[in-house]
Amino acid sequence: MPKLDLLQGTLDMLILQTLRWGPCHGYAIAIAIRAGSGEVLQVETGSLYPALHRLEKRGWLKAHWGETEQKQRAKFYELTAPGRKQLANEQSRWAALTAAIARLAEVKP
């Protein structure tokens, strides 16, 4: 299966989505998105970290330093209350968009 680059703007939603299950560091987020999409979606580290910091700055994520099970010091991100609200917004927007595209795709021969 060919790998797809992420659509502009969807990375934010995917990060928020991933963090629903609890705090995660950047590497784990990248792995989770790739694994969760059945290896279809490829996260560029070059956009992941700016995106994380952007979300943190907007107050949708908060971060702390901790250790992984392998004793690696890493920066863990977690959702804030506004982050959860933003995720809900993005999800409904996404749902509306995909529904619309799906309708078009069905109508057109």
Next chain:
Amino acid sequence: MKRDDEINDEIQAHLNMAIRDRIERGEDPREAEAAARREFGNLARLKEETRSVWIVPWLESVAQDLQYAIRGFRRSPGFTAVAIASLALGIGANTALFTIANAVLLKMLPVRNPHEIIELLQQYPGEPRGNGYWSVPSFEHFRDNNHVFSALAGFSRDNRAQVAIGGGESVFMAADHVTPNFLEVIGIAPTLGRLIGPGDNGQTAVVSWSLYQRYPSILGQQVALDKRSITVVGVAPAAFRGFLIGSPTDLWVSRTPGLDSRMAIVGRLAPKATLEQAHAEFQSLGRFTVEELTRTRSDPQWKRVKFFVDFAGNGSGNLRGRFGKPIAIVMSIAGLLLLIACVNLASMLLARAASRQREMSIRAGLGASRTRLIRQVLTESLLLSGTGASVGFGVSYIAVSAVTAIMASGRVHERVVLDLKPDADSLLFTAAVAIVTGLLFGLAPALSTKPSRGIRRLGDALVAAQVAIAVVLLAASALYTGYIADLRNLDLGFNRENVVLMQLDGSRGHNKPRAVELIRRLEAIPGVRSASIVAVSPIQGAGASRMVLVDGFTEDPDARRYTSLNWVTPRYFESLGIPLLEGRDFRFDDEGRQRVAVVSQSFARHYFPSRNAIGGHVRFEGRTTVYEIVGVVADAKYLELKETPPRTMYMNTLQDQNIVSQYVIRTAIEPEAIVNEVRRSAKEVALDARIERVTTLADQLDASIVPERLIAQFANLFGALGGLIAAIGIYGLLAFTVARRTSEIGLRMALGATQGNVLTMILRQALLITVAGVAIGATVAVQVPGLPAKVATPAAIAVAAMLVITLAAAYIPARRAARIEPVQALRYE
């Protein structure tokens, strides 16, 4: 920095985990690392981008706003130039006046604990201000009997101390003869050497830093001061120019013990004493002085002298007393100028904002938030005010020297030397003003980033406000111009035009025969009508006075007043244009005969209420010489323009041993034309007598009204600028209105409106705004308190001027409107 480290650590952690995973999957460790790095791409760029998430939006948008603002201003250079020029003038004037107010009124002396320093003052009835003029016994009494001062010191100023340094020619310097503790009490530390000490007994001096700069070898040297020899033992700090603000001290000289000249007294409040306590105690201490004076003088006025203790941490209060109010007035006028410039800019920026509404909507549509748009507008106004302030700071240099030049043009004894430039305080003031003004005139356009109906009305109101302020400024200008004109036209009792005054140093080379010879020579100069000599010329600002006794007149002791005295030669009254009312003028052959006097009319009326003054006999209290009155002349003013003429007694200086040495020359031509000839004659006849001063009587009068002239000149300048700014405001508003309503006007004309109709329509708008503004301005102007004369006429002049100005400014856009071609205008839509 901390954030950089964090980003590094975070990415390193990511790499570590990726490498470990690859190794666990069985990759070769070295390849694993290379692969992980490859996956990352350009690491440096990644870090940069991540970091920039935090900083760029803010910085970048400020830079963007600035760039955008600059581009906008480049597109409208005319607007920008007017804006910056009016701001620069407004801010420059305010900075200059702040600089002067700071130096004269606010700034503390550069001494230890300046807030403790006080000055002891007495105020003679009828004098405008208190002065420090104490006898040595009074000083000693206060020093030894008070409970409120931790120390008192005295000094007397000699502005004409003759100082010879290193055996050179002696020059006049300002010397303060001080009690031994003076510099100690004032609280300075010597920059070099030591201060004057208690055992110096009048043999030491401390010099100012600026004198030391001129004569670096002076320290430790002997100098001749008024022909006695003193040793310079120290140099004062550069920042300390002396206790008298505006009159810098060259050297502080240890007072000779036993010197009985009068002194000013300064001191420090005791640690727990308040100014009120000191003042209260000083009332009883001051009785010593009253008793002392009434023992030696018969002036009943001494019983009414007021005593007070004044705060003097910012130097002697004399200058504050004379210039405090004028500076405050000029500052408030300058404040109005800046305010009108701000309102003007607000209205112009508002018009710009209205024409940019489309642009703003587009930017809002593209996602710019309203705060972002407001910030953009404020950036523009702050950029304007910042630029205006920078130019204004330059303007303030010129303005400060203009003000100090006016202040320095006073009479010799009142001359104010302020060696002043805008300083760090001024810069701070300018910056604060720039920010406040920027926000002030940026506010209206910023709020109008949201379209609303009120804006057009706000624009009208802002222009009306400009008209109102301009009316106040013009009224002030007309008021002070009238006030100065009144002062110059006052009936002074003499004719001020065409009189040259020449003061010779009478101490050497000037004697009676030479004086008589010089008078002949001066009268022989073509264009000279008469020449004579006088001790004190009118409004010179000094004079002698005494109590006199008149034969056959008894006076209630409490009603006695001083008679002012003057010594003149024949033809003096003729030279000044003082009419001789009765009797005769002095004669050259009075010399060696019975002493004669000429008295003024008010003297004659007071002492000879029912008799003829001619033939009456007068003598000074405590003296035996009897003068016979031979003439009565009209009253003339001598000290100040605004005084009531003093009772004056003139004597013939030719009857005295020493002749006075101020020449009064009446000319038939422009007085300036003969000045060189006058100087030459003096040099040839009086030989080595130095010419101290040559001036005209008119200039001497002007020198006596420096504060008034200061206000008048600035009121005029600011009034003119205010009027100009209001005209620009009206013009801008109407030009904008016409541009905005082009299609509407075209439609009206297509429907049959004539050019006249359109002209009237536009002019009516201007007139409505002007009338509203004028009404407000005139109401405010007539209510300003503390103005020296009636303001109704000036206000009327201002209103008339404003109406003419606005109609002239409105005419250009109105005519443009009337010339609109209907077809073209409609197509324009």
